[in-house]
Amino acid sequence: MNSTGLDCRALTFKRSDAGTILRGVTACFACGGASLVTGLTGAGKSTLLHLLAGLLGPTSGEIWADGEPVSRFSAPHRERWRRRVGIVFQHLHLLNDVSLLENVLVPCIPRPDCWPDALADGRRLLERLGLGHLKDAPPSRVSGGERQRAALARALIGRPRFLLLDEPSAFQDDDQIDGLLRLLAEAVARHACVVVCSHDPRLAAAELFQIRYRLTQGRLEVCP
Amino acid sequence: MTGHPLVLAIWLLDGISGALFLFAGWRLLAILPAWQPTVSDGAQLARERSLTLVVYQGRWIFGLQVVALVALLLGISNSWVDHVPGAMCGTGVLQALSAAGRQSLLLRLLTLLLLYCWQVVVRIDDQRPDMPLALIHGRLLLLAAPLLLLATWRFGRAVATMVSQGPVSCCVALYARVASAGGEGMMSGITPRTWAAGCFAGALMIGLWGLFQWRRPRRFASWAVGAAGSAALLWIGVAVMEVMFFTAPYLLEVLSHPCPWCLLLWAHGGVGFALFGLLALVAAESAAGLTAAVIAQRRPQLTTPALARLAQAGARLGLSALLFVILAGAPVLLWRLRSGGWITI
Numbered sequence: 102m103n104s105t106g107l108d109c110r111a112l113t114f115k116r117s118d119a120g121t122i123l124r125g126v127t128a129c130f131a132c133g134g135a136s137l138v139t140g141l142t143g144a145g146k147s148t149l150l151h152l153l154a155g156l157l158g159p160t161s162g163e164i165w166a167d168g169e170p171v172s173r174f175s176a177p178h179r180e181r182w183r184r185r186v187g188i189v190f191q192h193l194h195l196l197n198d199v200s201l202l203e204n205v206l207v208p209c210i211p212r213p214d215c216w217p218d219a220l221a222d223g224r225r226l227l228e229r230l231g232l233g234h235l236k237d238a239p240p241s242r243v244s245g246g247e248r249q250r251a252a253l254a255r256a257l258i259g260r261p262r263f264l265l266l267d268e269p270s271a272f273q274d275d276d277q278i279d280g281l282l283r284l285l286a287e288a289v290a291r292h293a294c295v296v297v298c299s300h301d302p303r304l305a306a307a308e309l310f311q312i313r314y315r316l317t318q319g320r321l322e323v324c325p
Numbered sequence: 326m327t328g329h330p331l332v333l334a335i336w337l338l339d340g341i342s343g344a345l346f347l348f349a350g351w352r353l354l355a356i357l358p359a360w361q362p363t364v365s366d367g368a369q370l371a372r373e374r375s376l377t378l379v380v381y382q383g384r385w386i387f388g389l390q391v392v393a394l395v396a397l398l399l400g401i402s403n404s405w406v407d408h409v410p411g412a413m414c415g416t417g418v419l420q421a422l423s424a425a426g427r428q429s430l431l432l433r434l435l436t437l438l439l440l441y442c443w444q445v446v447v448r449i450d451d452q453r454p455d456m457p458l459a460l461i462h463g464r465l466l467l468l469a470a471p472l473l474l475l476a477t478w479r480f481g482r483a484v485a486t487m488v489s490q491g492p493v494s495c496c497v498a499l500y501a502r503v504a505s506a507g508g509e510g511m512m513s514g515i516t517p518r519t520w521a522a523g524c525f526a527g528a529l530m531i532g533l534w535g536l537f538q539w540r541r542p543r544r545f546a547s548w549a550v551g552a553a554g555s556a557a558l559l560w561i562g563v564a565v566m567e568v569m570f571f572t573a574p575y576l577l578e579v580l581s582h583p584c585p586w587c588l589l590l591w592a593h594g595g596v597g598f599a600l601f602g603l604l605a606l607v608a609a610e611s612a613a614g615l616t617a618a619v620i621a622q623r624r625p626q627l628t629t630p631a632l633a634r635l636a637q638a639g640a641r642l643g644l645s646a647l648l649f650v651i652l653a654g655a656p657v658l659l660w661r662l663r664s665g666g667w668i669t670i
Contacts, residue, residue, distance in 0.1 A: 113367065158374070161367035170455070173365065173373065178454035
């Protein structure tokens with residue numbers, strides 16, 4: 102079983118205060134493809150994304166990445182593996198005391214391979230997302246949509262193998278969504294594994310996503 | 326005496342270590358019989374999380390026990406000397422602590438050696454994400470528990486004995502033993518110079534062995550590393566004799582005073598801590614090298630990290646022996662340069 106991409110096997114996640122959030126989720130998010138996970142608010146989309154990113158450990162079941170059981174890795178190995186993941190959090194988690202460009206460069210700190218071109222890549226990504234003129238501004242001085250695009254640039258820096266996005270279009274207009282989809286298509290073209298969790302109908306209509314899942318009552322089902 | 330800060334500190338450290346061992350042991354007894362690395366159900370994942378916690382607890386126990394041993398050594402060698410009538414150094418204090426004190430000291434050394442080997446196994450295991458040595462290091466940690474319990478119990482007995490102890494004869498006892506063994510050396514016929522020659526030649530061999538082990542770890546089978554470890558332990562015995570009969574006169578500036586505890590007195594700069602500490606490092610790295618060599622031989626998936634640890638053990642072994650020779654030889658040479666003669670025959 103050495104498939105590439107993220108492979109969820111009978112994934113269950115329980116919280117003592119919120120009960121069972123995911124029940125035996127089995128799915129394969131292949132590299133070189135984009136998957137969309139939809140579901141109602143509170144269905145567990147963010148939890149699934151955090152599990153895929155190695156930020157949470159499953160209660161039972163496993164996540165395999167490129168043929169390795171990453172969810173069962175010990176902490177130091179999991180942290181090293183996480184360097185291959187780019188993530189846009191639903192609540193963005195930008196650092197308010199530094200500029201947008203510096204925020205974008207944060208994932209490069211533990212990744213020496215990322216450094217040689219990091220500054221140029223960071224500026225290029227901000228330009229492409231229409232934030233070139235705001236690169237020195239702190240996140241508190243820009244709009245919600247601009248902050249979200251900066252978080253997207255931060256996820257894309259260093260060309261991560263696994264790209265996980267949580268509601269990436271929540272504050273974007275239609276033009277910006279086209280730009281977002283183009284960036285995701287480029288990631289897919291370089292054989293990254295892209296997983297997007299969203300309930301935005303504009304993303305649901307995009308042709309980029311070959312597989313669409315729906316998360317209902319903790320179970321993940323493929324949408325026709 | 327029972328209220329002395331160092332005694333209380335050792336009680337406290339032993340108490341915390343014991344409590345941590347209780348939690349870790351309890352968890353290990355639940356984890357080890359049910360360990361199933363091929364299964365990914367909730368129970369096994371909980372066991373894996375538990376084992377990670379046990380490893381952290383084990384590291385704390387090791388650290389606390391190192392501090393407890395240092396506190397015990399400081400107490401015996403310096404702090405408790407004034408509390409024992411007739412004592413001038415650790416020899417007198419150990420007499421007052423009776424056999425239980427010596428047993429506690431020995432048991433603590435054994436516990437730390439075992440925990441050091443446990444650390445080596447854990448560190449090598451950490452190099453693989455799937456914890457292939459989980460069962461082995463879990464059992465090793467469990468093995469250390471009774472040793473620590475015994476050490477604590479013997480320490481309690483020793484302190485209780487010390488309270489009711491009358492005056493001791495301190496180093497006089499050593500003179501009597503030396504006299505009965507034939508004078509200059511503990512073993513009749515062996516002069517201080519012979520001890521020194523044996524020690525320096527042995528250190529050279531250990532240094533060379535360490536160098537080869539560091540540069541070419543792949544060439545060493547576990548039996549060879551084991552044999553070298555045994556030789557190193559033998560050398561430690563020779564080195565202790567060398568310190569007592571050859572170097573000590575230059576440090577203490579007394580012709581024949583073969584007392585290792587006097588070297589730990591602050592009055593003499595506590596130089597014994599460095600000398601015997603380096604010997605302890607030789608023992609620890611010999612054990613670490615053997616542990617790594619056995620893992621390299623028996624676990625092919627861990628050969629690379631185990632060989633790296635074997636090489637590291639070789640480097641530390643050689644360096645410790647070399648530093649010991651410098652530290653033990655420097656006072657002798659300095660004396661010779663200052664006075665133009667030798668003390669020892």
